Amino acid sequence: MKILDATFGHPRGLLGRLGGMIMARPTIQRNAWTIRLLTIHPGDHILDVGCGPGALIHALAQHTPDGLVAGIDTSPVMLHQASRRNAGSIQHGRVHLQRASAMALPFADATFDIVLSANSVQLWPNQLAGVTEMRRVLKPGGQIAIILQPVWVKTSDEVKALGDNLQQLISSAGFRSTSCAFKEMKPIGSVCIVGQK
Ligand SMILES: C[S@@+](CC[C@H](N)C(=O)[O-])C[C@H]1O[C@@H](n2cnc3c(N)ncnc32)[C@H](O)[C@@H]1O
Incomplete structure (x- = not known):
């Protein structure tokens, strides 16, 4: 369990660096699906909570040429990988x-138009x-999205x-106006919960 936590949960050290590389690639499909479920405008300000290696931020930045994508994470290892992946956009x-x-x-x-979080909520000490907090930093009418691909369960029903x-x-x-979308994916399906402030 400690090894899994250091690799994926609260990535740190060499295992955390490896975890970031493993995490980024399979999220491409999930990130594209998430973006299709949201209404994103070119000037939107978006926050990714628990951004990990920054693959979702990279995808979001392509849809917000006149906006801003912010990311926070507790792991310096993940922030380092996210910085490298998004170096050009950070510079601009x-x-x-x-x-x-x-x-x-x-x-x-009321800073952001959209606040989202992918596969991080299960690690927070207090989800509510x-x-x-996500609601607080959203503008009135803004969208929240919580995405979960729970690789620790076995069936789509779970x-x-x-x-x-x-x-x-x-x-x-x-x-x-909350909704819950489900999509079959490998190795396990994903849910995306969307709501409005
Ligand atoms: C399984 S990774 C998911 C990363 C990325 N969002 C993705 O979908 O690939 C979980 C991330 O949540 C971060 N995390 C864990 N607890 C957190 C907290 N309390 N606040 C912010 N980030 C947290 C971890 O450092 C890690 O980068």
Whole structure:
């Protein structure tokens, strides 16, 4: 368990560097699917919470040529990989990365048009507190998306049940018009819960 945590959960050291490389490639399909589920405008400001190696940020930056994509993560190893992957956009001021926790987002109220998080919520010490923080930094009418590809379960039904729980979580944090989409993927399906502030 400690090895898995150092590789994927709270990536650190050599194992964390390896985990980041392993994580980035298979997320390409999931990231493209997530982007299709959202309404993204070229000037949008987007925050990725628990951005890991920054593959979703890279994809989002291509849809926001006049906007900004910010990413936070608790792992310096992941932030280093995300910086390298997004070096060009960082240089042009279109991507901004910083070390922070989902429990205390370092942004003012109503900063972002979209706030999302992929495969990170299961690691937070308090999921409701994290989702409430995401709501705080969203503009009124902004979108939240929580994406989960739970590689630790075995069946699509289990994935869908986790999606139902997350939909209840974001509803209890005050989001409205919530929906839960499911897509079969390898090695296991993904859910994407979308809601509006
Ligand atoms: C399984 S990785 C997923 C990375 C990326 N979002 C993706 O989909 O490939 C989980 C990430 O969440 C980060 N993380 C864990 N706890 C966190 C917290 N409390 N706040 C912010 N990030 C956290 C980890 O450092 C790691 O980069």
